[in-house]
């Protein structure tokens with residue numbers, strides 16, 4: 001297990017490897033790999049699908065319209081962006097924002113697993129169907145069936161949520177996401193005090 005005071009360095013070293021990774025074909029299409037960012041000791045982590053065009057250009061996660069909506073949602077849960085950690089299941093942008101393939105997800109998976117092992121979050125929010133399927137494949141349920149519910153696995157509480165980008169096009173999902181973030185606030189109080 002990584003010691004408390006080494007977390008930042010170990011995470012930084014991992015992110016340097018991601019920036020030059022060529023393990024899958026997405027390396028050929030990207031402008032920048034987007035390892036993720038936030039507090040290396042975050043209690044809450046958010047995992048999305050993949051970087052979009054703004055993220056690819058800036059090398060930072062959730063900085064486009066979906067990111068601005070995520071910032072709003074964080075406030076509803078009583079969270080500050082700098083206290084959480086935000087990343088994606090694949091670290092490079094798929095062409096035309098297509099869903100990453102299983103092969104790409106598998107190639108990138110060790111980086112996500114390493115981030116979770118280093119940061120040791122108590123709660124992990126899975127943003128969208130691709131993150132749900134990649135991290136909790138055993139559930140075999142759709143995001144519509146499980147959003148806002150808590151699932152404990154390996155000592156971590158996972159909460160599937162609609163992806164903020166998808167919700168931007170579906171006003172109904174925007175409201176559901178807002179309600180789920182209010183529920184998350186209650187769950188945070190429960191889990192973090194325990």
Ligand code: SF4
Nearest residue numbers: 021024027092107108
């Ligand atoms: S998506 Fe992941 S595995 Fe593929 S090149 Fe980027 S960092 Fe490497």
